Amino acid sequence: MWGRLKALIVKELLAVLRDPKSRTIIIVPPLIQLLVFSYAATLEVKNVDLLALNHDSGHWSQELIERIEGAPTFRHVTIAESEAQVRRTIDMRQAIGAVVIGPTFSRDIASGAGADLQVILDGRRSNAAQIVGGYLDEIAQGVAQDAAASGARAPPQVTIAARNWFNPNLTYQWFLVPNLIALIALLIGLLVTALSVARERELGTFDQLMVSPLRVHEVLIGKVLPPILIGLFHITLYVLAAIFMFHVPLRGPLPMLYVAGLVYLAAVAGVGLFISSLSMTQQQAILGAFLFLVPATLLSGFATPIENMPTWLQPATAINPLRYFLVVVRGVFLRDMSIGEILSQTLPLVLIASVTLTAAAWLFRRRME
Amino acid sequence: MKTSPAPPSGGSRAMRFFALVRKETLQVMRDPSSIMIAFVLPVILLFIFGYGVSLDAYSTRISLVDENPTQLSKDLAASFIHSRYFAVTLGSDRRPFEDALIAGRTRGVVVIPATFTADFAAAGNPSVQVIVDGADTNTANFVQNYAAGVVNTWAAGRRAELGGAAPTIDVQQRVWFNAALASRNFLVPGSIAIVMTLIGTMLTSLVVAREWERGTMEAIMATPVTAIELLASKVLPYFILGMTSATLCLALAVWLFGVPFHGSVGAFYLLAASFLVPALGQGLLISAATKNQFLASQAALISAFLPSFLLSGFLFEIDSMPTAIQWLTLIVPARYLIPSLQSVFLAGDVWPLFLQDIAAMLAIGAVFFLGAARTTRKRIA
Numbered sequence: 250m251w252g253r254l255k256a257l258i259v260k261e262l263l264a265v266l267r268d269p270k271s272r273t274i275i276i277v278p279p280l281i282q283l284l285v286f287s288y289a290a291t292l293e294v295k296n297v298d299l300l301a302l303n304h305d306s307g308h309w310s311q312e313l314i315e316r317i318e319g320a321p322t323f324r325h326v327t328i329a330e331s332e333a334q335v336r337r338t339i340d341m342r343q344a345i346g347a348v349v350i351g352p353t354f355s356r357d358i359a360s361g362a363g364a365d366l367q368v369i370l371d372g373r374r375s376n377a378a379q380i381v382g383g384y385l386d387e388i389a390q391g392v393a394q395d396a397a398a399s400g401a402r403a404p405p406q407v408t409i410a411a412r413n414w415f416n417p418n419l420t421y422q423w424f425l426v427p428n429l430i431a432l433i434a435l436l437i438g439l440l441v442t443a444l445s446v447a448r449e450r451e452l453g454t455f456d457q458l459m460v461s462p463l464r465v466h467e468v469l470i471g472k473v474l475p476p477i478l479i480g481l482f483h484i485t486l487y488v489l490a491a492i493f494m495f496h497v498p499l500r501g502p503l504p505m506l507y508v509a510g511l512v513y514l515a516a517v518a519g520v521g522l523f524i525s526s527l528s529m530t531q532q533q534a535i536l537g538a539f540l541f542l543v544p545a546t547l548l549s550g551f552a553t554p555i556e557n558m559p560t561w562l563q564p565a566t567a568i569n570p571l572r573y574f575l576v577v578v579r580g581v582f583l584r585d586m587s588i589g590e591i592l593s594q595t596l597p598l599v600l601i602a603s604v605t606l607t608a609a610a611w612l613f614r615r616r617m618e
Numbered sequence: 619m620k621t622s623p624a625p626p627s628g629g630s631r632a633m634r635f636f637a638l639v640r641k642e643t644l645q646v647m648r649d650p651s652s653i654m655i656a657f658v659l660p661v662i663l664l665f666i667f668g669y670g671v672s673l674d675a676y677s678t679r680i681s682l683v684d685e686n687p688t689q690l691s692k693d694l695a696a697s698f699i700h701s702r703y704f705a706v707t708l709g710s711d712r713r714p715f716e717d718a719l720i721a722g723r724t725r726g727v728v729v730i731p732a733t734f735t736a737d738f739a740a741a742g743n744p745s746v747q748v749i750v751d752g753a754d755t756n757t758a759n760f761v762q763n764y765a766a767g768v769v770n771t772w773a774a775g776r777r778a779e780l781g782g783a784a785p786t787i788d789v790q791q792r793v794w795f796n797a798a799l800a801s802r803n804f805l806v807p808g809s810i811a812i813v814m815t816l817i818g819t820m821l822t823s824l825v826v827a828r829e830w831e832r833g834t835m836e837a838i839m840a841t842p843v844t845a846i847e848l849l850a851s852k853v854l855p856y857f858i859l860g861m862t863s864a865t866l867c868l869a870l871a872v873w874l875f876g877v878p879f880h881g882s883v884g885a886f887y888l889l890a891a892s893f894l895v896p897a898l899g900q901g902l903l904i905s906a907a908t909k910n911q912f913l914a915s916q917a918a919l920i921s922a923f924l925p926s927f928l929l930s931g932f933l934f935e936i937d938s939m940p941t942a943i944q945w946l947t948l949i950v951p952a953r954y955l956i957p958s959l960q961s962v963f964l965a966g967d968v969w970p971l972f973l974q975d976i977a978a979m980l981a982i983g984a985v986f987f988l989g990a991a992r993t994t995r996k997r998i999a
Contacts (some may be wrong), residue, residue: 259638270908270910270913271910271912271913274912274913274916274917278916278917278919279919281920282920282924285928285929285943285946286928288939288940288942288943289928289929289934289939290933290934291934291935291938292756292759292933292934292935293755293759293935293938294935294937294938295937295938296937296938297935297937297938298937300653324937339794340961340965340968340970340971341968341970341971342957342961342971344888351680355669356647358787363787363788364788364792365787365788365790366787366788366789367790367792368789368790368791368792369792369793369794370791370793370794371793371795371802372794372795372796372797372803372804372964373791373795373796373957373960373961373964373965374802374804374931374935374960375793375796375799375801375803375804376801376804377935378793378796378798378799380763382791382793383757383763383767384788384790385765385789386767388787389787390770390787390797391788393787401848407738407744407745407746407769407770407772407773408743408744408745408746409745409746409747409748409765409766409769410745410746410747410748411745411747411748411749411750411762411766412748412749412750413749413758413762414719414749414750414751415751415752415753416752416753416755416758417752419752419755419758419759420755421755423753423755424752424753424755424756440915440916444911444912448852448912458984462920474811485754499672509802510651519699528651529829530649530651530828531665531824531911532651532824532828533649533650533651533914535652535820535824535911536652536655536820536821536824537651539655539659539816539820540654540658540659540662542653543659543662543663543666544662545668547666547667548670548671549845552671552756552933553671553756553875554678554725554754554757554781556677556678556679556705557677557678557779558669558670558671558998559670562669562670565685571880576722579722579753580720580721580722580753582753583752583753584720584722584751584753585720586720586721587720590720590721598940613861
């Protein structure tokens with residue numbers, strides 16, 4: 250049995266790796282993804298352009314504009330001449346917003362009465378707009394405080410001592426690269442498995458497989474193992490890049506990442522095989538894989554926390570393997586998560602894997618008969 | 619085709635072309651997966667972006683440790699509890715919360731130190747500690763900013779009560795186009811671009827790659843059909859499918875998700891049609907270059923789907939990316955569709971912006987189509 254199984258696994262691996270184009274596509278795009286997307290996918294806001302419409306000629310408005318220009322969030326602060334120019338520039342998305350400074354701004358601050366400042370933001374970029382609004386508010390309060398410090402009374406200021414655990418400078422790549430490990434394993438594992446049966450069916454070799462002495466469960470193992478091996482290869486590639494290229498601190502037990510990763514890939518391969526058994530053509534298999542891939546990625550807690558999703562939708566994430574493995578990779582890389590904690594995330598993965606693999610085997614058997 | 623045969627009469631040429639288009643259309647209609655990708659996936663995607671993914675973080679789980687509860691510290695704690703941005707768990711010891719932070723069960727720990735009340739009364743330097751989970755930088759930034767906001771607002775209120783009113787600057791924010799700052803309002807229009815990328819590039823590249831894989835492409839090439847006719851007949855059904863799907867998206871966005879639509883329907887369709895030119899061109903180019911469905915799917919994924927998601931300004935600000943990647947976004951067609959689509963929904967018809975984006979999309983499309991035509995010709999020469 251082992252000889253047969255080995256032959257089948259080699260054949261499946263060859264089906265993916267034989268052709269040089271295929272080999273390239275297994276190696277190069279994941280690296281491009283790592284390089285391009287780990288720098289691109291940031292929700293930070295920097296280098297945005299802003300307008301200033303200044304009706305005031307005093308000191309404090311100049312001070313405010315200078316401070317805005319000095320902040321790393323902003324690239325250029327263009328002095329606008331008119332309301333119409335503000336309108337036009339924001340419409341064309343050449344600036345994210347504008348500060349409008351009234352004629353009495355400096356006088357109001359100097360008199361200690363408190364001044365008004367109007368901030369206009371482009372709601373089409375509502376996420377960035379909110380962050381920019383927050384920064385502008387902070388800068389304005391800074392100006393107000395300095396104005397107060399030059400005056401007489403100094404009421405108690407509450408300072409905020411922020412400490413960022415696990416990632417002191419909040420380096421974005423430290424967050425993203427471990428997440429990409431889970432994503433790439435999903436992407437590759439799913440697509441390779443999804444195509445495996447569908448390709449044989451489309452090329453007509455599926456019938457040959459059925460008349461071979463291989464038992465059904467042997468065929469299944471032969472279909473599931475190669476994608477898991479390829480997935481583990483990608484996990485390793487990304488782990489190495491995370492450690493040596495991006496210098497993400499590896500604080501937890503790395504072997505546990507592989508234990509959880511193996512179960513995770515088995516769960517993914519189960520989904521892939523299920524889709525593959527359901528599909529008549531490769532096209533259906535790929536598109537079916539997408540139908541799983543996109544919601545799984547978006548509802549995993551990767552880009553937005555699960556607790557921010559509506560309450561009725563949150564239970565749906567419980568069957569998403571990516572959700573659990575994301576916790577493990579983040580835990581092993583940055584948090585020094587305990588083995589017990591990792592196992593508690595692996596357990597749901599074991600359940601999901603047994604369900605998806607059983608379902609795939611059932612469907613596969615039905616298709617073979 | 620290197621040497622084209624004598625030009626046929628107009629009538630037979632049109633007939634030939636329509637026969638081809640008919641064949642392609644039947645192929646699309648017969649395969650349930652095309653219908654699935656054109657009509658089921660958009661519904662799922664819009665649903666997720668309409669309800670599931672929200673960049674507006676409400677009720678983020680944080681823990682609050684009040685080391686020495688007094689009237690003053692309880693008042694500050696109440697500000698956190700009443701903030702709509704946080705769901706607060708209270709405690710008096712920070713240690714269990716620190717474990718929860720490691721396990722990812724809480725996003726941040728706010729500590730009001732034992733000396734807080736004394737420091738505040740003595741006009742010393744009262745401070746509040748905010749510990750965040752840096753493993754998720756987005757949420758960490760968010761918790762930090764909003765915790766600072768809560769503390770500052772509270773402190774300003776206390777100062778006013780104490781009578782030591784310093785000059786404050788009252789920042790009045792006006793958000794144009796999306797006053798409620800609902801992320802749904804810009805995510806739903808953006809996801810239309812993702813749907814159209816899937817149809818235009820992913821689906822097209824797969825279908826045409828299959829013809830190459832099976833050798834039926836060569837069979838058609840052996841007929842008097844010209845390369846241009848062949849490509850056009852491949853593209854037309856998917857163009858119609860893409861536009862139909864765009865219509866479905868528009869209807870769902872407006873009627874189901876209540877995204878405001880201030881522009882004109884004509885502008886919407888013009889933008890959608892312009893985007894399909896580079897999307898379909900890219901699909902053809904990929905299929906001609908790879909001639910294999912697996913390769914085509916990977917190439918479409920890496921060069922079209924992921925860039926539409928990540929390099930288009932859909933979720934992530936292009937301005938914030940490193941300069942080299944900002945240059946790279948210039949050749950991503952979705953980068954031009956998304957700002958215009960968001961505008962047509964939320965701002966109205968901003969024609970100067972639309973024309974600029976349409977021109978960019980058509981230019982990229984022309985390059986892709988030329989590339990596809992060249993590759994197709996070369997393959998059979």
